[in-house]
């Protein structure tokens with residue numbers, strides 16, 4: 442996470458400079474304000490983490506300024522500075538929302554400790570608010586199985602995306618692991634200590650999407666009974682994951698485009714621009730290009746989002762991932778159910794390898810979970826799998842198959858033959874259906890000796 446943003450609110454220029462220099466020497470980014478008004482302006486337009494506020498600001502009271510700042514940004518932490526003789530001011534300030542106080546003349550050693558403590562608390566609060574708003578915390582980068590060469594390629598793209606702040610567009614069928622990819626990018630990026638927030642666009646009506654994204658002033662729409670902090674604000678210095686971006690309405694597409702272009706956005710019902718320090722990762726399981734052709738998705742937004750493009754292939758095109766995924770899910774659910782399961786029988790694995798998994802990894806995960814819960818023995822058997830998986834295809838593949846490689850080969854041969862038949866022998870068309878390049882298809886046809 443980039444260093445915290447601190448605002449020094451102090452009317453005495455000398456004192457202000459002293460505090461600023463001191464904090465800057467610790468590596469913090471420091472803003473200054475001489476008046477309550479200037480302080481509020483700064484808080485409105487910058488995601489300030491910590492405000493150090495003098496109790497006496499000319500005519501104004503520091504406590505009032507703190508209250509106003511907290512109303513602007515409830516995630517902010519404030520420290521009040523007061524003369525030792527007026528310690529009761531500190532008590533009042535803390536009642537009004539300050540987190541800590543320090544006395545003048547400032548002992549900078551103590552001051553730095555207080556600032557650190559306040560920022561630590563700030564980080565915790567942010568995490569708590571992040572946990573609250575992120576729908577599911579069950580994905581984690583280390584639980585990401587990438588055994589196939591196609592997923593290795595995805596892994597390389599994740600690593601590259603993590604090095605930059607560029608916008609990423611992840612595409613892939615449902616259940617292929619787009620969430621996991623987004624989270625992995627965040628976790629590997631320099632924003633990893635910042636929040637990761639997700640917004641699932643189709644799950645919300647349009648006005649709510651807008652206020653969820655950009656925040657809303659009190660009374661800006663029916664039901665807005667208090668100010669709402671949007672995800673662009675809450676995800677500051679972190680990553681915002683926009684899931685199913687294809688479902689974003691056209692007017693919100695314009696607003697999102699503006700944030701991506703100028704880094705500025707507005708709370709609903711406010712004309713004050715706010716700055717965004719957020720990395721955007723968008724995902725879609727719909728064909729954005731055809732939505733674009735149908736003028737349902739703006740081309741300019743598409744190109745803005747698609748700076749780094751990651752396509753997660755469907756599971757049926759990377760069957761090598763099935764065995765390690767099965768293994769991983771057996772361990773995961775075995776641990777949860779406190780059942781020790783050694784593995785899968787060959788018949789069961791072979792049935793799994795045959796199945797096309799329209800629901801991709803999510804479907805596989807559900808199947809394994811169910812099998813672990815319902816299974817009786819120490820191995821997952823064919824009986825533990827749902828009926829539709831047990832059904833044998835018309836033509837048994839690769840009879841006499843022994844190893845996993847053999848099984849996969851048998852499967853590939855069958856799928857290629859099928860695709861070629863459907864495409865009337867036109868290789869380019871068959872390659873498209875299979876999701877591989879024509880060159881790769883020609884190569885496989887050659888090594889497997891398939892007749893076209």
Ligand SMILES: Nc1ncnc2c1ncn2[C@@H]1O[C@H](COP(=O)(O)OP(=O)(O)OP(=O)(O)O)[C@@H](O)[C@H]1O
Nearest residue numbers: 584585586614615616617618619620621726802803
């Ligand atoms: N490579 C993988 N390794 C381990 N678990 C995976 C992998 N890919 C997907 N999963 C698991 O499968 C489930 C579905 O993945 P995820 O939610 O990331 O898919 P998605 O592409 O975002 O789906 P949707 O389009 O429905 O939003 C999750 O529980 C996820 O943890």
Ligand SMILES: [Mg+2]
Nearest residue numbers: 619620684724
């Ligand atoms: Mg998803």
